Amino acid sequence: MPERHLLIVAHAPSENTRLLRDAAVRGASADTIENVQVRCVAPLEATPEDVLQADGILLGTTENLGYMSGALKDFFDRCYYPVLEKKQGLPCALYIRAGHDGTGTRRAVETIVTGLRWTWVQDPLVLRGEWQPGFVGSVEELALYMAAGLDAGIF
Incomplete structure (x- = not known):
């Protein structure tokens, strides 16, 4: 099977969120995953080209004032139109570090992902x-599941 590419775009402004980002990289890079190349990029540094090269994307954000982080919103603002027609069906997953309930953050990201026509691999x-x-x-x-699915050709 050809090598697949998993892009992790994770906002990690604190020690705890850095632990989550590092856990995503660790899970996606497990020894049992053979054909998946993992690239982790901060939202403010991620480019449309990163998304265009990806076979799957894992998003990570904090809940900020009931919404996604400004950094992840900036990523979507810059990447939405350049990838819209080329990456429909892109398998994606999301984790949210929510100090409250995460509902507004989840709804906002789901709305954008729906517009991009990406495919959720799980809630x-x-x-x-x-x-x-x-x-x-x-x-x-979550990251292991995503990478294993790409590795097995499930998504």
């Missing part, structure tokens, strides 16, 4: 409330 993972060490394992598992 968004919303990590609600006070920090819990188990959040790290949940993100690592």
